[in-house]
Amino acid sequence: MTRTLQTVADVADLEDFGFGPRTLTWWAVVGFMLIEGMGFVLAIGAYYFLLPNENVWPPTAPVPPLFWSTVFTVLGIASEIPNVWAKRAAKRLDLRGVRIALSLAILFGLAMLVVRWFEFDALNVLWQRSAYGSIVWALLALHTVHMLTDVYDSIVLLAIAFFEKFDGRKFGDTSDNAMYWHFIVWSWVVLYLVVYWTPRWL
Amino acid sequence: MASRDTSIATLERVWADRPGLVGWFTTVDHKRVAKRYIVTAFVFFAFAGLLALAMRTQLMFPENRVLGPDRYDQVFSLHGSAMMFLFAVPVMEAVAIYVVPLMVGSRNISFPRLNAFSYWMYLIGGIMIFAAFLLDIGPEAGWTGYPPLSDSDFSPGKRTDFWAQMITFTEVAALSIAVEIVATVMTQRAPGMTLARIPLFVWSMFVTSLMVIFAMPAVMLASTFLITDRLVGTQFYNAAEGGDPLLWQHLFWFFGHPEVYIIFVPALGMISSIVEPFSRRTIVAYPAMVLSLVATGFLAFGLWVHHMFATGLPPMGNSFYTAASMLIAVPSGIQIFCWIATIATGRPVLRVPMLYVMGFFALFVLGGMTGVMVASVPLDLQVHDTYFVVAHLHYVLIGGAVFPLLGAVHYWYPKITGRMMSERLGKLEFWLLFVGFNVTFFPMHYLGLAGMPRRVYTYLPGLGWDVPNFVSTLGAYLIAVAVLLFVVNALKSLRRGQVAGDDPWQASDLLWATSSPPPPYNFARIPVVANRHPLWADETGTPATELAVVDGVRSDRRELLLTSPVDAVPTHRWAMPQPTIWPLWGALALTVLFVWTVFEEWGAVWGAIPVAITLTAWFWPKRGDQGEPKEAA
Amino acid sequence: MKRRAFARGPVLSAIAAALAGCDSRWSALVPAGDQAAAIRGVWDLMIAICGTMYVLVLVGLAYALLRRRSRAREGTARDPAIVAALVGWVVLTLGLLSWLTAASFLADRRLRDGRGEVSIRVTAKQWWWDVEYLDPIIARNFRTANELHLPRDRTAHVELRSGDVIHSFWVPSLSGKHDMIPGRVNALLLTPRVNGYFRGQCAEFCGLQHAHMALDVQVEDDAAYRAWADRQRLPAVAPTDAAAQRGLVVYERAACAICHRIGGTPSGGRVGPDLTHLATRRSLAAGTLAMNRGNLAAWIVDPQHAKPGNNMPAVPLTPQDVSDLVAYLSELK
Numbered sequence A: 001m002t003r004t005l006q007t008v009a010d011v012a013d014l015e016d017f018g019f020g021p022r023t024l025t026w027w028a029v030v031g032f033m034l035i036e037g038m039g040f041v042l043a044i045g046a047y048y049f050l051l052p053n054e055n056v057w058p059p060t061a062p063v064p065p066l067f068w069s070t071v072f073t074v075l076g077i078a079s080e081i082p083n084v085w086a087k088r089a090a091k092r093l094d095l096r097g098v099r100i101a102l103s104l105a106i107l108f109g110l111a112m113l114v115v116r117w118f119e120f121d122a123l124n125v126l127w128q129r130s131a132y133g134s135i136v137w138a139l140l141a142l143h144t145v146h147m148l149t150d151v152y153d154s155i156v157l158l159a160i161a162f163f164e165k166f167d168g169r170k171f172g173d174t175s176d177n178a179m180y181w182h183f184i185v186w187s188w189v190v191l192y193l194v195v196y197w198t199p200r201w202l
Numbered sequence B: 001m002a003s004r005d006t007s008i009a010t011l012e013r014v015w016a017d018r019p020g021l022v023g024w025f026t027t028v029d030h031k032r033v034a035k036r037y038i039v040t041a042f043v044f045f046a047f048a049g050l051l052a053l054a055m056r057t058q059l060m061f062p063e064n065r066v067l068g069p070d071r072y073d074q075v076f077s078l079h080g081s082a083m084m085f086l087f088a089v090p091v092m093e094a095v096a097i098y099v100v101p102l103m104v105g106s107r108n109i110s111f112p113r114l115n116a117f118s119y120w121m122y123l124i125g126g127i128m129i130f131a132a133f134l135l136d137i138g139p140e141a142g143w144t145g146y147p148p149l150s151d152s153d154f155s156p157g158k159r160t161d162f163w164a165q166m167i168t169f170t171e172v173a174a175l176s177i178a179v180e181i182v183a184t185v186m187t188q189r190a191p192g193m194t195l196a197r198i199p200l201f202v203w204s205m206f207v208t209s210l211m212v213i214f215a216m217p218a219v220m221l222a223s224t225f226l227i228t229d230r231l232v233g234t235q236f237y238n239a240a241e242g243g244d245p246l247l248w249q250h251l252f253w254f255f256g257h258p259e260v261y262i263i264f265v266p267a268l269g270m271i272s273s274i275v276e277p278f279s280r281r282t283i284v285a286y287p288a289m290v291l292s293l294v295a296t297g298f299l300a301f302g303l304w305v306h307h308m309f310a311t312g313l314p315p316m317g318n319s320f321y322t323a324a325s326m327l328i329a330v331p332s333g334i335q336i337f338c339w340i341a342t343i344a345t346g347r348p349v350l351r352v353p354m355l356y357v358m359g360f361f362a363l364f365v366l367g368g369m370t371g372v373m374v375a376s377v378p379l380d381l382q383v384h385d386t387y388f389v390v391a392h393l394h395y396v397l398i399g400g401a402v403f404p405l406l407g408a409v410h411y412w413y414p415k416i417t418g419r420m421m422s423e424r425l426g427k428l429e430f431w432l433l434f435v436g437f438n439v440t441f442f443p444m445h446y447l448g449l450a451g452m453p454r455r456v457y458t459y460l461p462g463l464g465w466d467v468p469n470f471v472s473t474l475g476a477y478l479i480a481v482a483v484l485l486f487v488v489n490a491l492k493s494l495r496r497g498q499v500a501g502d503d504p505w506q507a508s509d510l511l512w513a514t515s516s517p518p519p520p521y522n523f524a525r526i527p528v529v530a531n532r533h534p535l536w537a538d539e540t541g542t543p544a545t546e547l548a549v550v551d552g553v554r555s556d557r558r559e560l561l562l563t564s565p566v567d568a569v570p571t572h573r574w575a576m577p578q579p580t581i582w583p584l585w586g587a588l589a590l591t592v593l594f595v596w597t598v599f600e601e602w603g604a605v606w607g608a609i610p611v612a613i614t615l616t617a618w619f620w621p622k623r624g625d626q627g628e629p630k631e632a633a
Numbered sequence C: 001m002k003r004r005a006f007a008r009g010p011v012l013s014a015i016a017a018a019l020a021g022c023d024s025r026w027s028a029l030v031p032a033g034d035q036a037a038a039i040r041g042v043w044d045l046m047i048a049i050c051g052t053m054y055v056l057v058l059v060g061l062a063y064a065l066l067r068r069r070s071r072a073r074e075g076t077a078r079d080p081a082i083v084a085a086l087v088g089w090v091v092l093t094l095g096l097l098s099w100l101t102a103a104s105f106l107a108d109r110r111l112r113d114g115r116g117e118v119s120i121r122v123t124a125k126q127w128w129w130d131v132e133y134l135d136p137i138i139a140r141n142f143r144t145a146n147e148l149h150l151p152r153d154r155t156a157h158v159e160l161r162s163g164d165v166i167h168s169f170w171v172p173s174l175s176g177k178h179d180m181i182p183g184r185v186n187a188l189l190l191t192p193r194v195n196g197y198f199r200g201q202c203a204e205f206c207g208l209q210h211a212h213m214a215l216d217v218q219v220e221d222d223a224a225y226r227a228w229a230d231r232q233r234l235p236a237v238a239p240t241d242a243a244a245q246r247g248l249v250v251y252e253r254a255a256c257a258i259c260h261r262i263g264g265t266p267s268g269g270r271v272g273p274d275l276t277h278l279a280t281r282r283s284l285a286a287g288t289l290a291m292n293r294g295n296l297a298a299w300i301v302d303p304q305h306a307k308p309g310n311n312m313p314a315v316p317l318t319p320q321d322v323s324d325l326v327a328y329l330s331e332l333k
């Protein structure tokens, strides 16, 4: 059986890079955000599942102090400025803008990692101490791992921006990378409320 | 400017793999990866099946001493774990990797390197757990691994650690594929393939992939907590320190219940794919079918507690889960109805794939009925954790998923290999399997009601369990013969099968529009569709004589056509990666990290360095991979 | 006779008929108590509804395959009759499923009906059952193992706990199962209606000897039950003959006393079963061996033979010691 092929359109004029849900990479980033977001949701669920097992919350530790965590949160929200800038520069295909904004965003990320170190210290409980200690360490560690990954990813992207040809697809990647940073920042705001404010509101 | 060169020779050159062994390790062709994925999954199935034979041999007589308790526990745990994590889920995804890009009329899967990486992770994870079993460090707490039995007090040594890491490996693999499929379905469909024209198998894989994305993080989290409890002394599951063994059960079943539908939903898609050509008409009530798939995927997340009725949860909560579990029978019932209506209003042809579908009806519906029974709280309190549940799970898993899968293998085999499987052997193999299956698993309903718990390595004589167990074991050997025949058929037909041609079954979807086996680039020119059955002229299977295509997708580099998510209007041309070795290195680096972690917690830190290096190399721009802005060009 | 009368209910399935041929003392379908009977009712309804639907599907399939086809009706993709039938089918399934849900809900409530008149605490350990009979007067509490005695026609409240991993308490003839989870306390009501022996078994996988973790349940008239309980409250009688007296010495000198308790002797171990009235029990080692001298000796000499992996070590003893021990233990009536 033979079928005749009939040409009905020509797509040669279409762009070969782009931004948003019409590109493959956007879906990959969204997919991994969903996976990781689900991980956060379930870990938060575990926190509230363990909570009623105790008479006082937090058990075996003082209420976690607010100083470093609040610094972290403020830094995170501030980091959205270079982050949005990088995204807009990418959409304008403005390489110089991407270089500057991405560098700034990375600096913010690194600063946050340093603050995170103090935050772990300020929890005043070790993970072995009790299920409470385990779950707050888990929440913070989970977030830190994601942050490390994205900061590292941004550094690689920046290196490419300086040393390799930065083509349209790379601008798309920059924009998707910025989207992922949104996720890091705003998922933290939720975690911040859970870990630091739940014991205060209880 | 884009070249209009569409010559086949250019395509052949551009999409060619590197020659020889190097090509084998570096390929990013979704079809090559899918083939080895499928074969690997069947090999793991054979191993897990041999373990089942060992169990059945042990249970053939009361107080048999073929396997001791320690070995038996490892055997059933690995049987269950391997069947679920290394066979059933991966094999469905593997078939999808092959079929979905072809069905939507695209040249490759969305993330070919991730795809290759997924395979390596899967392969290594599977080899690791079977090797562990041979070294006497196999899993020992069941495929459900409940703590405290699985924590370091009651499962000392490395057995449970290897099991938990095996889960991590397979989840990484499965999640990667899920993301690939979602992206492929959302952006790579042929122009004109609107949401209402997507083949049902593609729909089923789309739903499955979303389920994977939402369900698998739960087991990742659960197993990570378990590993840290065991290795660094966290207290998640330790009731004495504020932890809770039930936390594991909630997390595990929040994944575990969707898991069984992750296995089952692709099978539903396979059935639709088979019923249509063999009834010679389009599937009745397509919108109802799609809604049923979506509803099944959705409802699956509200049922997990039905595995925990006996844990003593509040009665109102339990009743809610009974109602929800019963509700899921509705979409299943709708699909059963629609297939039967399709067959009734079509002209059925009982070839081997269709025979397997018939087997599905007889077995799955029975298994579904026992599912409804165990969904009832009081009844489940009796049959929970007995052989009745073992019967249920094999009826739905084998009847509901393996039968359709075998049907699908017979059905897609000619596309994959270019040759037909033997019809005569196929029939023999089907009937042996059908009979053997019932002989093995039907008596288990009785055993469960007669008081035989599951996961026992032996039983005392005189309890009335001897005869059914004996019969069941005979059945298992019959199944083994059938499986062997299937293997023989598949291998023999590779060389000696009748040559298939492009479209031996005269089916309706784009998969059959290319040659058998398809060229590395799948389609020289990207097809355009205007209805749900592009290769049929009407709804009753009259072959179409024309196929619309688009022009202008470059052939002088690896390029796809992207279309919009809903209406499938062409939006971009998209360059695809070249063959590369980095996914393999990445998988190996990650393996080092995971295995190191089992022995020392710092492995998670130091092991991350090679992972970072390999992933950087993977993503570093390579010539010919990327698009360039037109202005800049 | 009485048991037969109780078990008579609508016998709907071939399976139940087959079960009549097998031993009904551990069958979920031959109830000997109120709770199991309520569940049996759900089973009957299930078999009726699911069986009918199953047959309906197969008949539909046979019709679809075998019906005579006429060219005229081909190509009728959007037949309104099909849509109507589909709607009817959905309504039918929804109706039947609602019925089943309601029936389950009501039966589930019946499992919780009533108050316990007898209070028992069962603590599962790897791989045996520690059983305490609780009394408002604490001094009247007593402890036994691997065996449950229940008065007929009275409701027992069984409190379920675990001493190590998750186990599950299941006596099919009396009721459904309930898990025993570390850190949690579950409970179950049992209202037996038939005298006699019933077998229970641990249903949740709990490690190496999950297979050999059975429970003997004895249902008897209230008077007999009271007599039994009164005897259990007494300490063990002092051994009379010489061998048994030597056996007591062996028991106290060898490691036994570290893990076991015999009321009336100084031993108070809780690692293993209470042995105070060992010889009154029906079986040894959680239903693994019948209770007799031979098995007792075999168990003591090598507990790992019948139940490999269990937590009782083989204690080095001379043959004479063993025979003295057995003489002593067999006197623990």
Ligand code: HEA
Binding pocket: B144, B260, B261, B263, B264, B306, B307, B325, B326, B328, B329, B330, B332, B333, B334, B336, B364, B365, B367, B368, B369, B371, B372, B374, B375, B376, B380, B383, B384, B385, B389, B392, B393, B396, B397, B400, B401, C049, C050, C053, C057, C092, C093, C096, C097
């Ligand atoms: C492919 C896999 C698969 C599928 C599809 C199903 C389908 C269903 N399962 Fe099953 N299940 C498993 C795999 C699967 N299951 C496994 C592996 C376990 C054991 C896990 C373990 O413990 O190891 C398990 C265990 C399990 C339990 C826990 C039992 C226990 O441990 O005590 C329950 C309880 O509710 C349950 C319910 C159901 C229900 C209600 C369905 C429904 O989806 C069935 C719906 C289908 C039909 C009902 C048939 C078609 C419908 C009609 C013809 C309409 C008319 C019908 C009526 C009016 C009744 N399953």
Ligand code: HEA
Binding pocket: B045, B046, B047, B048, B049, B050, B052, B053, B055, B056, B076, B077, B079, B080, B081, B083, B084, B087, B088, B141, B142, B143, B144, B390, B393, B394, B397, B398, B402, B440, B454, B455, B456, B457, B476, B479, B480, B481, B483, B484, B487
């Ligand atoms: C898709 C999933 C799947 C499949 C296909 C099977 C297939 C089989 N299963 Fe299994 N099973 C499970 C999933 C599955 N099972 C799960 C999840 C559990 C629960 C585990 C737990 O409790 O933790 C379970 C538990 C389970 C038990 C209960 C164990 C217990 O509770 O103690 C039993 C007992 O009989 C059993 C038997 C079988 C048998 C006889 C087959 C047969 O169908 C197998 C047939 C296959 C073969 C016999 C292999 C033949 C191979 C060859 C002949 C080699 C030829 C190859 C070459 C030459 C290359 N299974």
Ligand code: CUA
Binding pocket: C124, C125, C127, C166, C167, C168, C202, C203, C204, C205, C206, C207, C209, C210, C211, C213
């Ligand atoms: Cu205790 Cu199984």
Ligand SMILES: [Cu+2]
Binding pocket: B256, B257, B260, B303, B304, B306, B307
């Ligand atoms: Cu389920």
